[in-house]
Amino acid sequence: MAEVRVERLTKRYGSATAVDELDLTVRDGEFLTLLGPSGCGKTTTLRCIAGLEEPDAGTVSIGGRVMSASERKLFVRPERRDIGMVFQSYALWPHMTVSANVAYPLKLRRVPSAERDRRVGEMLELVGLAEFAGRSATSLSGGQQQRVAVARALVSAPRVLLFDEPLSNLDTRLRATMGAELRAIHARTGTTSICVTHDQTEALTLSDRVVVMRDGRVEQAGTPEEIFVTPRTRFVAHFVGFDAALPGRVVELDGGMAYVRIDGTDRVVRCRPGSDLPLDAAVDLMLRSSAVSVQPAEHDDGALNRVPGVVVDRAFQGETVQFTLDVAGHRLLAQVPSHATGGQAEAGRIDEGPVEVVLPEAGAFAFLAEHRAHAAERPAAPVGPTGLPLPADDLGLPTTLGGDPR
Numbered sequence: 001m002a003e004v005r006v007e008r009l010t011k012r013y014g015s016a017t018a019v020d021e022l023d024l025t026v027r028d029g030e031f032l033t034l035l036g037p038s039g040c041g042k043t044t045t046l047r048c049i050a051g052l053e054e055p056d057a058g059t060v061s062i063g064g065r066v067m068s069a070s071e072r073k074l075f076v077r078p079e080r081r082d083i084g085m086v087f088q089s090y091a092l093w094p095h096m097t098v099s100a101n102v103a104y105p106l107k108l109r110r111v112p113s114a115e116r117d118r119r120v121g122e123m124l125e126l127v128g129l130a131e132f133a134g135r136s137a138t139s140l141s142g143g144q145q146q147r148v149a150v151a152r153a154l155v156s157a158p159r160v161l162l163f164d165e166p167l168s169n170l171d172t173r174l175r176a177t178m179g180a181e182l183r184a185i186h187a188r189t190g191t192t193s194i195c196v197t198h199d200q201t202e203a204l205t206l207s208d209r210v211v212v213m214r215d216g217r218v219e220q221a222g223t224p225e226e227i228f229v230t231p232r233t234r235f236v237a238h239f240v241g242f243d244a245a246l247p248g249r250v251v252e253l254d255g256g257m258a259y260v261r262i263d264g265t266d267r268v269v270r271c272r273p274g275s276d277l278p279l280d281a282a283v284d285l286m287l288r289s290s291a292v293s294v295q296p297a298e299h300d301d302g303a304l305n306r307v308p309g310v311v312v313d314r315a316f317q318g319e320t321v322q323f324t325l326d327v328a329g330h331r332l333l334a335q336v337p338s339h340a341t342g343g344q345a346e347a348g349r350i351d352e353g354p355v356e357v358v359l360p361e362a363g364a365f366a367f368l369a370e371h372r373a374h375a376a377e378r379p380a381a382p383v384g385p386t387g388l389p390l391p392a393d394d395l396g397l398p399t400t401l402g403g404d405p406r
């Protein structure tokens with residue numbers, strides 16, 4: 001077991017910077033996940049920790065010992081770092097059997113064969129592959145190969161375990177089982193573990209702490225709950241499932257809350273500022289579609305957090321009904337529990353036409369609208385006949401739920 005410390009780590013490929021002055025400390029025994037979209041530098045960070053890449057700058061230490069320090073030209077070879085790694089592409093030896101693959105790290109360490117067989121047997125038992133010991137590694141399914149890779153990473157009882165998308169090739173059921181298995185293995189061994197994924201559910205369920213990466217840097221670090229409930233940036237919010245958005249402007253700041261007037265309406269939403277916001281700032285109000293509710297239009301009394309909308313589409317999804325709404329020319333999704341789960345009766349009743357949209361207070365965050373802030377430096381935005389700016393019809397957000405954030 002060991003603490004892993006990464007300081008100002010930089011790795012470039014030609015003119016592209018894959019990891020950009022990254023700072024990261026993984027506590028002894030912690031399970032930490034790097035979460036971020038494709039290409040943000042997750043695998044490169046892991047490979048630098050493992051010693052499979054030589055960083056251009058910065059230091060990597062494991063258990064208080066410096067493993068690489070570019071400025072001092074210090075570099076400890078990967079096999080001397082006492083690390084177990086599960087690669088994104090398994091990297092099994094195709095010409096070897098399952099047990100020979102798992103035994104390989106022990107062979108390198110010259111562990112006597114009786115001891116080797118015992119530990120390999122234990123590991124295969126642990127990952128549920130005992131009956132496959134003699135099979136060739138490549139004759140197994142993707143999920144089985146991934147379990148061989150996990151067994152191989154664990155067999156030498158390393159001080160640090162690195163997992164690169166360990167569950168990505170498994171079907172939903174196996175993914176849940178293997179996820180629980182990884183947590184159980186971690187609880188039993190207490191090995192400091194760093195996992196990489198672009199799947200937020202995986203990150204939240206596996207980890208003690210999550211680090212969201214963007215363009216080779218840390219965007220936000222925190223417990224799964226902190227990241228999921230209080231994203232600090234628009235990028236993180238988007239990434240952890242804030243899939244509904246409305247553009248607006250800050251009209252008041254009071255008691256730690258922001259009051260945002262939705263563009264194209266006279267309605268104000270009380271919400272939480274995602275960061276420091278100046279008065280009159282152009283913001284995007286970000287919410288989870290599951291927190292937006294829809295009511296018949298007759299209740300409309302202009303109260304806070306209520307905006308008029310029109311249902312443009314209604315899709316029954318079983319446990320929920322997904323409404324696609326038009327709010328003053330902006331598209332907004334609402335995911336309402338259906339009558340099938342004893343949810344809002346309205347969801348069963350409301351079809352097309354005008355409705356009142358109810359926005360949550362606690363689950364809504366206002367973030368500075370980056371691209372619109374930049375746009376303000378260019379010639380003035382087009383103004384509609386009412387004198388209000390024309391709605392931004394593209395907030396750069398996904399319009400479907402459950403989409404791959406990559």
Ligand SMILES: Nc1ncnc2c1ncn2[C@@H]1O[C@H](COP(=O)(O)OP(=O)(O)OP(=O)(O)O)[C@@H](O)[C@H]1O
Nearest residue numbers: 013016017018037038039040041042043044045198
């Ligand atoms: N060997 C390489 N040569 C050139 N560019 C590379 C190399 N490895 C990675 N990169 C680039 O560095 C950036 C970060 O890549 P990396 O593999 O770390 O991303 P990632 O976050 O693991 O993405 P994914 O989720 O797709 O696996 C990308 O732009 C990638 O194209």
Ligand SMILES: [Mg+2]
Nearest residue numbers: 042043044088
């Ligand atoms: Mg990767």
